[in-house]
Amino acid sequence: MRFGAGPSVTRLLIVASLLLAGWAHALEVLGEPQAMGRTGEYVTLGFRLRGEGTYNYTVSAPEGWEPLSRVGRVTVDGDGFVSVTLRVPRSAPAQSTAEVEIAFIGEAGTDTVVGRGRVLVTAFVALELLAPTDLVGELGKPMELSVVVRNLGNMRDVVTLSADGGMWDVRLAATSVELEPGENREIAVVLTTTGTVSSGYRHFLRVMAVSTNDRNVVARSFTETTFFDSHLQALVAARRDPRLVLALRSGVTGGLRFDESGITPSLGYDVTPRISGALSDYVSVSAGVGSLSGSIVDPFEQVPSRFDVGLSAERWDAAASLAAGTYSVSGGGLVGAWRLVGGATYQSVEDQERFGVTAAAISTLPNLDLQFSGRTASIGPGRIDTVGGRYRTPLAEGLVLSVGADITGVDSSDAYSVTFAVSESLVYQAQAFDVTQSYTGVPQAGLHNFGLSGGLRSAGLIGVRASVNLQMAPSGNTLRNTLTVSTAPVPGLGVSVTGSYVTGTADTTWSVRPSLSLSYRAGGATGSFGVSYAHTGVLRGDLPALDEYFLSTTLRAGFVTLSGAASYRVAGATSTQLGGDSFSVKAGADFRLGLRANIGATYGYESDMMEGLLSTTMSAHWSQEWMEGISSRLSYDREQSTTLATDITNTNERIALIGQVSDLFVDGLNLSAGYALYARDGLFSAQVPIQHDVSVRLGYTFALPFDTPNAVVQVFGGRRGGDVSGVAYMDRDLDGIRGPDEEVLAGLAIMLGGETVVTGADGSYRIRAPQGTHQWSFGAGLPAFVQSMSDQTITIDENSVQAVDLPFVPVVSVNVILFDDVNNDGERDDDETGISFGGVTLEGPVTRSLRVDGRGFITVMGLLPGSYKVQPDPAFLPMRYRATSEPYILTIREGDRPADIFIGAAAPPRQVVTTFTTANLAVLGRVDKTRAAVGDEITVSALVSGSAQSVTAELGGVVVELTNEAGRWSGVLIVPAGIGEGRAIVTVTAVSGAVEAKNQVQLTIAAGGS
Structure with missing residues (x-):
């Protein structure tokens, strides 16, 4: 009994000792590390x-x-x-946390411990703004385009x-x-042209996108649009044979x-002819x-009574004008330098x-x-002659001298006098x-003007500018001093503060003008505010003292613009004039409703006590473009003025719809x-009749283009x-x-x-381009699918003369x-x-390498008919x-609307590896592909630790x-044909005598075969 228990107790003690030793040396992961990074x-x-100990993890x-190593x-x-x-x-959103786990397993498989760490994704802000760079527009019509803004950040x-x-x-x-x-x-x-510009005018549009997450993140785009006048066919005729256009507007x-006198009809016409174009x-x-x-x-109330003509070339120009009692000619040109x-x-x-x-x-x-000029003019019996010159030259770095002189001669009825000015x-x-x-002066007349001015130019905290001016004349002298800080x-x-001191022979004044300006941006709105005050004091002489106050402000928020301004002026009394004050205020509001509507209103009030006048103005309007080429404007205007001395008030009101x-x-x-x-004393006054005006106008511009005769072209340079x-x-x-059945592209802008x-209409074009190598480009009229x-x-x-047909192909x-x-x-x-x-890459008639967006999505445009191979781009896939x-x-x-294409990519499946080691023999197997079909060849390689016989x-x-x-088995x-689709196992076995080591590698068997 005692003998039998001895070995059992001994074995128990040995096991306990081993366990205690294992607990004493068990692996421990200290803490949970953290890191931060952006996408x-x-x-x-x-x-x-x-x-x-040694651990696999x-x-x-x-x-x-994706860790670099798992x-x-x-x-x-x-x-x-x-x-790690x-x-x-x-795709990781900002401020999110990713938990990373690392598992350690001892070599004997008896010791396992897990550690955890966290990665905090920091915010990243970036924008992209895409817009067309070159467009062609038509004068008088809105230009419509679109921009694309993209969030490249992670929030x-x-x-x-x-x-x-x-x-x-x-x-x-x-x-x-x-x-x-x-x-x-x-x-x-939508870009709406305003004002008058000539055909060929180039306009630059700047669009800016600002992130509210970070105001310093700004994306900009620039679009250049060239506008042409289609009515005069300038676009079609550009750089063709020289052409002239006779325009009859x-x-x-x-x-x-309708007024108190009854009904008054009117009917009139007008024709304005003009010819313009290229002589060569x-x-x-x-x-x-x-x-x-x-x-x-009066059918001929006004008849043409003048003629004007202008010629312009690269190096010269000329003009002439003839009218009743007035004739003029002018011109200029480059002669050498x-x-x-x-x-x-x-x-x-x-x-x-x-x-x-x-x-x-x-x-x-x-x-x-250097420049010279001369002029002679005769008026009746007299004549004035003037000859002058100007010269400007640098004397040193930053130092420039300018001098000029004029000699004027006056021929009167009894004598000819000459004066000299410098x-x-x-x-x-x-x-x-x-x-x-x-310095400027006419010494003979005793006229002299001396000036000295200057100031700081650097953009420092304080700016200072000052000037001194002395005017000397026989009638008296004036000294003017000004300082601005x-x-x-x-x-x-x-x-800023501006002060001045002016003293002359008869009087002396001084003035001070402080001002403040503020511009701001808040919550998507921008605004400005300005205020100033000016005081003019009189030290000597009979001049009025003046006090002036100014205030202005603007606010722009979205489609709303508000503006206002006010001024107040007080003038002191003199010996010949009573003092008084004046006050004015103006306010305006403008509302842009959508892309084609505008509502605005203005108000103004002025009072001048020195003149005894009061006036008030109000206006409102609503402008609407209902569709392309159809617009309307409804307006209301009111003017009221009062003369204080007579207490007479005049009121004019007008409502108009056009x-x-x-x-x-x-x-x-x-x-x-x-x-x-229209009502002269107000719309709501019953004493004065109201006037109604109804008008209709039909206008047309006859544009008659014709080629400039070749003889004229040759006379003016060819x-x-x-x-x-x-x-x-x-x-x-x-x-x-081009085949006989292939349709043409009409109305296409070619640059x-x-x-x-x-x-x-027949798809034909003719363009004359300058000498050199040029790139084709196409604008308005190009279908989106070609x-x-x-x-x-x-x-x-x-x-040169070349015939070049321009083929276009349908794209999908x-x-x-x-x-x-x-x-x-x-x-x-x-999931x-x-x-x-x-x-992703597309290889076919067109080869593209493209990046998808944050959702893995992209629309590929401009694909020609044909066959394409679509696959992931390895250069832009995760590790x-x-x-x-x-x-x-x-x-x-052609005409296809292909279904969405889904392309998959992933890391190789995690290999289930079972490695049997005996003594020092171990094996690790690999295959060159993880997906294969029946009949495919697979290259198997193995790394062997220890001495293997096979x-x-x-x-x-x-x-x-x-x-x-060389130590690598392959x-x-x-x-084989008998293997089914799905997952399969490739078993790699290394043999050394009676010892074997095995390694299993996963393989996916796909449908089909070679």
């Missing part, structure tokens, strides 16, 4: 270890987070350290949009958009007036003869003849700033300050109609550049040759070498979704999301990711021997 960055977690991370081995002797590096995925953002079109009206469909990470939004923009106006490629002309107009009462200009005028007024001749010569040499200025400019000294302590805030229709039935035919209600003509057509058979034409197949560039020789768009194929089956499951900002299916074959035909690979009962080359295994 796309690599971060590292450092795990501190304590214990003893495995790293686990959330979906989308497995490893570490030996700990007391203290140890393991670092991961890349923050593009939701509200983007504010603004546009700057100079003096033109720019309206955005939305000034604020909310975007999820990776989301983009298309915003419509005509109109018929009829109206009815070097000279253009514009000439007119005035207007012809009349009415029922000088530009010579001259002119002559003759005028007969009230039996007095006036005649004048002018001439000037201006140097164009960069190192010679001028001089010396300007010195340094980086910190500038100083200007000047300004500062901008913070951005948007400006403060409608306009452009291009009615035919281009160039415009119709306008209006109604106005042609330059090269002529290119052809037909724009749809090349549906993709052979590059080459800075010139633009539009194809005719693409040019012509050569991108063409070489133009001087006086398709949506591609790149998804994370977690289970490596090549099919997208409901498999897109790979953010990954890459270790590769395609999980064969490339997708897409076949496109290594084999087995799949589905088929065994192959691997060969050893062989080719053919997937």
Whole structure:
């Protein structure tokens, strides 16, 4: 009994000792490391270890987070350290936390411990703004385009949009958009031309997107639009054979007036002829003869009574004008390094003849700033002659001297007198300050004017400018001194004070003018505020003391603009005039309703006690463009003035409604109609009758273009550049040759070498481009589903003629979704999301390499008919990711709307490895692909630790021997026919005598076979 218990107790003690030893040396992970990083960055977690032994570890991370290495081995002797590096995925939202787990397993499999770390995703703000760079528009019509704003950051953002079109009206469909990470939004923009510009005018539109998450993050776009006048066919005729256009602007106006005297009808007409265009490629002309107009009462109330003509070329210009009693000619041109200009005028007024001749010569040499001028003018029996010159030269760095002199002779009835005037200025400019000294005078007349001014130029906290001016004349002298001190302590805030002291022979005054200006931006609104005060005091003389107050402000918020201004002036009394005050205030509001409507109102009040007048003005309007070419305007105006001395008040009120229709039935035919209600003493006064006006006008511009006769072209210099003509057509058979059944593209804007034409109804075009190599580009009129197949560039020789047809082919768009194929089956499951900002390639008639958005989505446009291979782009996939299916074959035909294409990519499946080791023998197997079909060849390789006599690979009962080359075992295994689809195991076995080591590698068997 005692003998039997002895060995059991001994064995129990041995096991307990081993367990205690194991507990004493168990691995411990100290703490939970943390790291921060933004999307796309690599971060590292450092795990501190304590214990003893050798451990294999495995790293686990959330979906989308890819460690550089998921497995490893570490030996700990007391203290140890393991670092895990991961890349923050593009899809990770800001301020989110990812938990990373690392599991350690001892070599004996009896010691397992888990450590955890956390990665905090920091906020990242970025925007992208896309807009067309070059567009073609038509004068008189709104230009519509769109911009695309995209959130490239990792957090939701509200983007504010603004546009700057100079003096033109720019309206955005939305000034604020909310975007999820990776989301983009298309915003419509309408640009309305204002004022008058000539055909060919280029306008620049700037659009800015600002993030509300970070105001310093700004994206900008720039769009250049060239506007043409279609009514005069300038677009079609650009750079063709020189052409002239005879334009007859005509109109018929009829109206009815209803007032206290009854009904008064009116009917009139007007015709204004003008010819303009090119006499050659070097000279253009514009000439007119005035207007012809009349009415029922007087059919020829106004007849053409003048003629004007202007010629312009690159190096010279000339003009002439003839009218009743007035004649003039002028011109100028470059002669060598000088530009010579001259002119002559003759005028007969009230039996007095006036005649004048002018001439000037201006140097164009960069190192010679010199000009001369002369003029003679006779008025009746007298004559005035003037000759002068100006010279400007630098004396040193920053120091410039300017001198001038004029000699004037006056021929009166009894004598000829001569006077001499001189001028001089010396300007010195340094980086910190500038100083200007000047003098002008007529010594013979005793007139002298001395000046000295200057100030600080650098953008420092304090700015100072001062000036001193002395005027000397026989009638008296005047000394004027001015000093201005300004500062901008913070951005948007400006403060200045200006003081002056003026003393003369008869009086002395002083003045001070402080002012403050403020500009601000808050919550998407911008505004400005300004206030100033001016006081003028009198030290000597009979002048009024003045006090003036000024206030102005503006506020712009979205589609609303508010403005206001006020002034108050108090003048003291003098010996000849009573003092008094005056006050004025103005306010305005403007509301832009959508893209095509505008409502505005203004109010003004003025009171002048010195003049005894009070006045009030009010106005309101509503302008609406109902559709292209149809618009209306409703307005109300009220003016009221009161004379205090007589207590008489005059009130005028007017309500008007005007409608306009452009291009009615035919281009160039415009119709306008209006109604106005007018009351001299107010609309609500029963004492004064009300006047009603109804008017209708029908206008049309007859544009009669014709080619300039060749004889005239040769007289004015002939042609330059090269002529290119052809037909724009749809090349549906993709052979590059226009077939008889292939349709043409009419109304297409073609741009080459800075010139633009539009194809005719038969698709033909003709353009004359300057000499050189130019790139084709196409604008308005190009269908969205076609693409040019012509050569991108063409070489133009001087006086050349080329025939070039422009083939276009239909293109198709398709949506591609790149998804994370977690289970490596090549099919997208409901829980498999897109790979953010990954890459895909399309290879076929057109080859593209593209990046998807944050959702793994992209629309590929401009694909020609044909067959394409669509697959992930390895260069833009997450670490270790590769395609999980064969490339997708897409076949496109014209007019197709292909279904969405889903392309999968994922990391290789985690291999289930069972390694048997005996003594020092171990084996690790690998295959060159993780997906194969029956009949495919698979290269199997093995790394062997220890001395192996043979290594084999087995799949589905088929065994192959691997060969050893330089310590690496490899062989080719053919997937047998009897194996089914799905997952399979390749078993790699190493043999050394009676010892075996095995390793299992997973393989996915796909459908099909070779």
